Amino acid sequence: MKRRVQLARDAVALGHESIARGYDSHCQDEIHDHAMAFGIFASTYALLGDRVRSQYMCQWLQNDAVKPNGATGWGLPFKWGAFSSDDKNSVTVVYGVTSALAIRGLIDYSSTFGADIPNCVVKFLDYYLQFFVETPEGGYFGYSDQPADLKSVFNVSSLLAGQYARAGKLLNRADYKRVARLVADDIMANAQSSPVGDFWSYGANIDRPNDAVHASYAVQGLIDVNRWLDTGYKLDLATRYLRKFVRNGRAFEYVRHGNLEPKLQQRPAxxxxxxxxxxxxxxxxxxYLQGLVEAALPAYRHENGQYGILPASKVSYPRHQAHIALGLARSAKAEYSGAKMTKTHQPHIVSIVLNGVAGDSRVIKTAKSAEEAGFKATIVGMSKVEKVTKATIEGVNVVLVPSPLTDLQSRKMWPSDKDQRQLWMLVEGALKEILPVVKNLNPSLIHSHDMSGLRVGAAVTKFLAAGGKSVPWVHDLHEFVVGLTTVPENYRKSSVEYERRYLRQPDHLLTVSDRLAQEVQGIYHLRQAPTVIYNAPVARDVDPSEPDVRSVLGLPNSVPLAVYIGVAKKERGCETILDAIAQNSNLHICFVSDSGYVDQLQERALAHGMGDRFHRVPYVPTDQVSSFIRTADFGTHGLIHYPNGEVALPNKLFEYLQAGLPLVVSDVAEMKRFVEAYNVGAVFEAENAESCGAAMQSVIRDTELFRANITKDLTNKFSWQEQSRKIGDIYSDLLQKFRTNLRSKIVIGDGSANLDLLAQKMDISDTKTGVISVDQPEFACDFYANPTVLSDRAGMLSGLVSRYHTFLESFTF
Structure with a gap:
């Protein structure tokens, strides 16, 4: 708290007589007094309890309130054209935003120090009522007091509504309250939903994105209306959207979504x-947002408490310095126990997967989601490297550890017969390399992936806790392990045993489909089903100049074309799909795949005498797949019936949807449910070529119906942006819980272990202890010991506080 107060005081240390006077980014050749800066500094000094300086700012505002033309309010000291650079307003024009910030400063002073609200506040609020326009949704205030500026600009109306609500409450003015409610209603009615939260364009008929400051204004005004009028507007999705302005420790001018140009996506705030x-x-x-912004602030600070207009810039302007000072002063009053104002304390999400990372789109996209949410992200993988190697894969930081396979093979402990291999040898060998790497990365949260990753995640969190570091643990279930009959049985059994031992320990579970979440919850008696994160692609607008499958193949639009994307395997029904195409002479098929199995499919096509209707295209980058296949007629997938297949929702389904293609899929349970629920295609009997061909013809015949059901709302719902939002929220919630969890609970497997614990002379006076059994599991615990399972040292949930780590090192169950 003292650090924040000092930073705020440093930001206003220039001297109150001159701090609001200076150049501006829009007027760099002349020094002016800036009413906006005076208003914000009045609020800042009030927050810091500095009555003298706050009063000085307010006195200037009162002296500047009345314009030569008799208008009351505040504006800019230079000519400005908000909507046209050719037609600029004079310096006597009253602007809504500047006046709202001035009113805030004047009332902040009055409320903080018990002074009367100045007459100029009421005069302005009465004067500006004539620039309120009522609409069917509510109403809005003009951008300025000029007729040409009587336009709905959401951030302007919102800030003004907040001050009308405040003054209405303090002065008991019903007319002020009424317009505040109407404006807030109008703004809420114009909110736009996106996978990253709720937001507003610049204005009702101005379809351009808000930058960071104006997006914050829009939300802040609504917060004020809620506070003073108890309107109860739900703003959690709007504040969530604000989080997206900070990514990977840096603040950006715009949120990355929609049609935003790439150069704008990287522009610093x-x-x-x-x-x-x-x-x-x-x-x-x-x-959480507070911590993100505080971590980004040091890049702007240069000397003597001054903040540059951009990172590393030494050019400071009063209006920008005022906003920084206001944020710091408000932060000094907030009770926050999160990250300190340094990039080194940016939460670090460390993901772990036992493969080479490259090509694992789910793992890579998840790490990118962490960065999008403002975290630092690193993936730890395993590959045929000779030593620990750092790499960048698709823009994500990766650390690869040596695979133990070479050593196992040299010791003749890894037979060529897969059925004779012992999966645990590979996992434990990898774990030996992974533990020190993860420790050095200093993670804030562990995110493990897939079957073997469960064992690794459990071991890593135990290892960290034993060293005194408690971190949350998220595990992502990629497969239905119990039903995974397409891998060697010893692999499956080992993976099932990992789930039996460790699946209840992660702080949050993720998985790929609703059906799989239900199955896992039922089998392991989980209190809460895993959160479903669909294997969806990133939604983006298509550039017509990008290559497409039909053009590459040289096929006219009149030729019906089916596409299959991704890894081709027999259990994915590729032969059934090919045979169905062979039976329907008007159809062509293109496999967009690098799988060696496609060679066998091509031979089968030649045997069918349909070589001219069989096409293949090599690997297409992940972010280009949907665009590339957009000119096909439908996408297809033919999974055969086996337990893991029944619960699958493969990513190719969502790629097809993003491309706007109807689906032709086999009748495995979850795919069938999905396609029929949204009526976006046809279903056929798995491994039945005749049924598959009939489904294909049905989709060609009714293609307009199915395409009409592939709406923007549907593709948004099943886009990676929507999944990314869920991931960011899970990380944020877990990190926040761990910051505030000050007490640890221990639950013991049986009575004798409980006695052993007490024999260690541990201070457990503030700790919950108890006995559990397999039939009556206890999930609300931070430590779980099951001495009945051989070779299974205590399973540990990562909330264990550091004071128990010496006990863990010495105690054996």
Whole structure:
């Protein structure tokens, strides 16, 4: 808290007589007094308890309130054209945003120090009522007091509504309250939903994105209306959207979504945006957003408490410095126990997977989601490297550890016969390399993946806790292990044993389909089903100039074309699909795949005498697949019936949807349910070529119906952006819980172990202890010991506080 107060005081240390006076990014050749800066500094000094300086700012605002033309309010000291650079307003124009921030400063002073609200506040609020326009949804305030500026700009209306609500409450003015509610209603009615949260364009008829400062204004005004009028608007999705302005420790001018140009996606936020994000985060009690912004702030600070307009810039302007100071002052008053203001404390998500990472789109996209949510992300993988190797794969930081396979093979402990191999040898060998690597990465959260990753995640979190570091653990179930009959039986048994031992220990479970989540919950009696994160692609707008499958193949639009993307295998029904195409002479099929199995399919096609209707295209980059296949007629998948297949929702289904293609799929349970629920294609009997061909013809015949059902809402729902939002929320919630979890609970497997624990002379006076059994599991615990399972040292949930680590090192069950 003292650190934040000092930073805030440093930000206003220039001297209150000159701090709001200076150049501006829109006027770099002349020094001016800036009303916006005076208003914000009035609020800042009030937050810091500095009555003298806050009063000085307010006195200037009162002296500047009345314009030569008799208008009351505040504006800009230079000519400005909000909607046209050719037609600029004079310096006597009253602007909504500037005036709202001035009013905030004046009322902040009055409320903090018990002074009367100045007359100029009421005069402005009465004056600006004439620039309120009522609409069917509610109403809005004009951008300025000029007729040409009487346009709906959401951030302007929102900030003004907040101050009308506040003054209405304090002065008991019903007319102020009424317009505040109408404006807030209008703004909420115009909210846009996206996978990353709720947001507003710049204005009702101005379809351009808000930058960081204006997006924060829009949310802050609604927060004020809620506070003063108890309107109860739900703003959690709006504040969640603000989090997306901070990514990987850096603040950006725009959120990455929609049709935003690539160059704008990487533009750093200006200082006033960073300051306002921080202020709004504190006002919304969004401690996570607060921590993100605080971690990004040091890049703007250069000397003597001054903040540059951009990172590493030494050019400071009063309006930008004021926003930073306001955010810091508000942060100093917020009770926050999260990250300190340094990038080294940015939460670090470490993902672990026992493969070479490259090509594992789910693992890579998940790590990118962590970065999108503002975290640092690293993937630890395993490959045929001679030593621990750092790499960058698809833009993500990766650390690869040596695979133990070479050593196992040299010792003749890894037979060529897969059925004779022992999976645990591979996993334990990899674990030996992974443990020190993960420790050095200093993770804030562990995210393990797939079957063997469960054992690794359990071991890593135990290892870290034994060293005094408690971190949350997320595990992602990629497969239905119990029903995975397509792998060697000894692999499956080992993986099932891992699930039996460790599946209840992660702090959060993820998986790939609703059916799989239900199956796992039922088998292992989980209190909560895993969260479903669909294997969906990133939704993006298609550039017509990008290559497409039909053009590459040289096929006219009149030729019906089916596509199959991804790994081709017999159990994926590829032969059935090919045979169905052979039986329907008007159809062509293209396999977009690098699988060696496609060679066998091509030979089968030649045997059918349909070589001219069989096509193959090599690997297409993940982010280009949907665009590439967009000119096909439908996408197909033919999984055969086996337990894991019944619960699968493969990523190719979502790739087809993003491309706008109807689906032709086999009748395995989850795929069938999905296609029929949304009516986006046809279903055929698995391994039945005749049924498959009939489904294909049905889709060609009714293609307009099925394509009409592939709506924007549907593709948004099943886009990676939507999945990414869920992942970011899970990380944030877990990290926040671990910050506030000050007490640890221990649950013991049987009575004798409990006695052994007490014999260690551990201080467990504030610790919950108890006895559990397989039939009556206890999930609300941080430590779980089951001495009845051989070779299974204590399974540990990662919430265990560090004071128990010496006990863990010495105690054996």
């Amino acid at each position: 200006r200082a006033w945006g960073v300051g306002m994000l921080l202020y709004t985060a504190c006002e919304a009690s969004d401690k």
